[in-house]
Amino acid sequence: MDKKTFYITTPIYYASGNPHVGHTYSTVAADVLARFKRMQGYDVMFLTGMDEHGQKVEQNAQKNHKAPQVYVDEIAENFKSIWSAMGISYDKFIRTTDLNHKKAVQKIFKKLYDKGEIYKGKYKGWYCTPCEAYFTDAQLNEGKCPDCRREVKWMEEEAYFFKLSAYAGKLINYYEKFPQFIQPEGRKNEMIQFIKSGLDDLCVSRTSFKWGVPVPFDEKHVTYVWIDALSNYITAQGYGSENDEDFKKYWPADVHFMAKEIVRFHAVIWPAILMALDLPLPKQIYGHGWVLFEDGSKMSKSKGNVIDPKILCKRYGADALRYFLMREIPFGMDGLFSNEALIKRINFDLANDLGNLVSRTATMVEKYFEGKLPAAQKSAPLDTELTSSIMELIKSYESKMNSFKFSSALSDVWLIISKCNKYIDETMPWQLGKSKDKLERLTAVLYNLCEALRIISVLISPVMPEKSKAIQTQIGVSQDLITWNSIKTWGLLPAEVKARKGDTLFPRIDMQTELEELANLSPDVIEKESFIGIEDFAKVKLIVGKIKECEPLKKSKKLLKFLIDDGQTQRTVVSGIAEFYDPSELIGKNIVLVSNLKPVKLCGVESSGMILASEDSQGKVKVILANESMEPGSKIS
Ligand code: MSP
Numbered sequence: 001m002d003k004k005t006f007y008i009t010t011p012i013y014y015a016s017g018n019p020h021v022g023h024t025y026s027t028v029a030a031d032v033l034a035r036f037k038r039m040q041g042y043d044v045m046f047l048t049g050m051d052e053h054g055q056k057v058e059q060n061a062q063k064n065h066k067a068p069q070v071y072v073d074e075i076a077e078n079f080k081s082i083w084s085a086m087g088i089s090y091d092k093f094i095r096t097t098d099l100n101h102k103k104a105v106q107k108i109f110k111k112l113y114d115k116g117e118i119y120k121g122k123y124k125g126w127y128c129t130p131c132e133a134y135f136t137d138a139q140l141n142e143g144k145c146p147d148c149r150r151e152v153k154w155m156e157e158e159a160y161f162f163k164l165s166a167y168a169g170k171l172i173n174y175y176e177k178f179p180q181f182i183q184p185e186g187r188k189n190e191m192i193q194f195i196k197s198g199l200d201d202l203c204v205s206r207t208s209f210k211w212g213v214p215v216p217f218d219e220k221h222v223t224y225v226w227i228d229a230l231s232n233y234i235t236a237q238g239y240g241s242e243n244d245e246d247f248k249k250y251w252p253a254d255v256h257f258m259a260k261e262i263v264r265f266h267a268v269i270w271p272a273i274l275m276a277l278d279l280p281l282p283k284q285i286y287g288h289g290w291v292l293f294e295d296g297s298k299m300s301k302s303k304g305n306v307i308d309p310k311i312l313c314k315r316y317g318a319d320a321l322r323y324f325l326m327r328e329i330p331f332g333m334d335g336l337f338s339n340e341a342l343i344k345r346i347n348f349d350l351a352n353d354l355g356n357l358v359s360r361t362a363t364m365v366e367k368y369f370e371g372k373l374p375a376a377q378k379s380a381p382l383d384t385e386l387t388s389s390i391m392e393l394i395k396s397y398e399s400k401m402n403s404f405k406f407s408s409a410l411s412d413v414w415l416i417i418s419k420c421n422k423y424i425d426e427t428m429p430w431q432l433g434k435s436k437d438k439l440e441r442l443t444a445v446l447y448n449l450c451e452a453l454r455i456i457s458v459l460i461s462p463v464m465p466e467k468s469k470a471i472q473t474q475i476g477v478s479q480d481l482i483t484w485n486s487i488k489t490w491g492l493l494p495a496e497v498k499a500r501k502g503d504t505l506f507p508r509i510d511m512q513t514e515l516e517e518l519a520n521l522s523p524d525v526i527e528k529e530s531f532i533g534i535e536d537f538a539k540v541k542l543i544v545g546k547i548k549e550c551e552p553l554k555k556s557k558k559l560l561k562f563l564i565d566d567g568q569t570q571r572t573v574v575s576g577i578a579e580f581y582d583p584s585e586l587i588g589k590n591i592v593l594v595s596n597l598k599p600v601k602l603c604g605v606e607s608s609g610m611i612l613a614s615e616d617s618q619g620k621v622k623v624i625l626a627n628e629s630m631e632p633g634s635k636i637s
Pocket residue numbers: 010011012013014021022023024025026051229230232257258259260261262289290291292298299
């Protein structure tokens with residue numbers, strides 16, 4: 001018989017920068033659920049990926065002097081390598097630059113246009129370039145961008161619009177008919193309020209940048225983020241292509257996970273697009289809370305807090321980080337991340353509670369029975385009390401995992417762990433081990449502990465897959481006894497089970513020393529991590545260049561084209577500083593030129609080199625000038 005399917009997704013992350021611990025939150029949660037559902041016997045499809053188009057990505061690529069595709073390829077690799085370090089078991093990884101996705105997005109766009117759901121209009125407003133957003137008069141803050149406080153400019157552009165306003169009533173009806181559609185409950189109420197305050201049609205194309213999926217019947221437009229991004233959930237499964245078996249098999253998704261700031265897009269725009277395409281809606285949109293940092297932000301730059309998941313995994317292991325994220329912050333709510341809180345969880349929950357239970361049990365089986373428990377067992381009232389409460393807690397755990405209450409489900413597991421530790425204290429196996437006539441009782445106690453560890457190892461496996469396996473190795477349990485169904489029966493572990501003590505599961509961390517070490521990695525670990533040696537720096541050839549000519553690049557609002565005397569010849573360099581300089585301003589100036597940069601084509605012009613400039617916290621850019629008395633071509637060292 002075919003297995004029941006379960007389709008779960010994370011948001012696709014913007015390829016505009018590298019991942020931090022906040023990004024890992026949704027992905028870890030989705031992974032935990034995917035692993036749990038697989039364990040329950042579902043045919044799981046777990047999708048994650050990258051959102052790689054848009055103006056910000058285009059700009060960041062330019063800043064890094066890379067072609068956008070090269071830039072997003074690198075960022076996607078960075079995300080993938082973090083997912084692999086964190087044990088993320090995704091089934092598919094979609095990138096919006098995948099050819100299949102782009103073709104399918106074009107089909108979707110065309111279909112909506114042909115059905116009259118998309119029409120051509122004019123987009124007007126105050127535009128903030130760095131934020132890629134339009135604002136109305138009322139939204140501006142003292143005439144500036146309300147988000148970043150930078151200058152805005154009035155822009156009008158021809159654009160396509162999706163008739164979102166027509167869906168207000170249908171959406172509200174849908175929410176009423178399917179009360180589980182938006183969860184947690186509070187987010188649903190926000191959505192209802194949002195729709196009732198009036199839905200505008202949605203701008204779904206842009207002409208102001210190029211890095212996107214071209215509108216198939218009007219190529220000067222590219223599709224604007226949300227149609228491109230949201231469609232990933234169906235294009236990844238082959239919607240819009242001939243190879244659409246997975247789409248037929250898995251759609252509609254069982255749940256889309258995301259943080260609360262993008263619930264609106266998933267609960268309003270996405271269902272409306274799907275309705276317009278006559279497709280079924282996902283079964284649930286779940287908007288969890290934010291991982292906040294000590295400075296109250298969503299992405300900490302604050303001193304002393306290390307948030308690079310790669311570093312955290314290297315220092316503490318992926319399972320510890322996964323456990324922390326799932327345990328510390330009840331899913332659906334905001335919570336704080338700090339290195340101190342993480343270390344505390346490792347020391348108390350993992351090293352003390354779980355680690356000790358495993359090592360005490362394995363050590364005693366080794367010590368008293370040379371690693372092999374004899375068959376004889378006898379039950380005492382303490383044992384039945386322990387086993388029946390464990391059986392109850394398994395049920396409670398299952399229902400909590402099914403409703404994504406990961407933290408609370410883990411609390412149930414830790415209740416089992418603490419009951420086992422208490423059982424050791426009460427049965428005092430070290431006393432039983434002293435006299436021969438208590439050996440039978442000792443056997444029973446240790447058997448029960450191994451049996452409990454078998455169950456614990458299965459319950460923690462979605463969250464801590466590696467440590468779960470390590471425990472299973474220590475208690476020598478076979479594969480058939482670590483299935484989901486097997487833990488619902490107590491006493492399956494065969495007598496004569498062979499246990500052996502392994503490496504310490506979670507070494508204790510000295511808080512003070514660790515925090516000091518972390519502080520030395522800060523303030524911005526990612527930058528520290530990319531420290532380069534003098535030999536790397538020596539590869540960069542810096543020289544003085546004299547600007548001979550400068551003109552704007554017709555196809556771009558951002559780029560200036562320079563002719564620069566480098567002492568030997570005059571070379572062309574394109575630089576993204578048009579916003580900050582009048583072309584005539586820099587003529588005759590000596591600047592710092594990176595002269596051995598691989599040439600790249602920017603807006604059709606080959607640029608051979610890079611002009612160094614500095615950028616202040618407001619985003620204002622100034623070129624770094626070299627001493628006027630220096631000859632062009634002089635080496636800068
Ligand atoms: N590209 C869009 C999503 C398109 S989905 C069709 C996007 N990308 S993003 O890179 O900004 O990712 C936002 C998502 O990353 C959040 O919704 C959440 O899933 C995750 N998080 C990023 N920082 C986070 C926290 N500090 N806390 C919790 N989740 C966080 O929006």
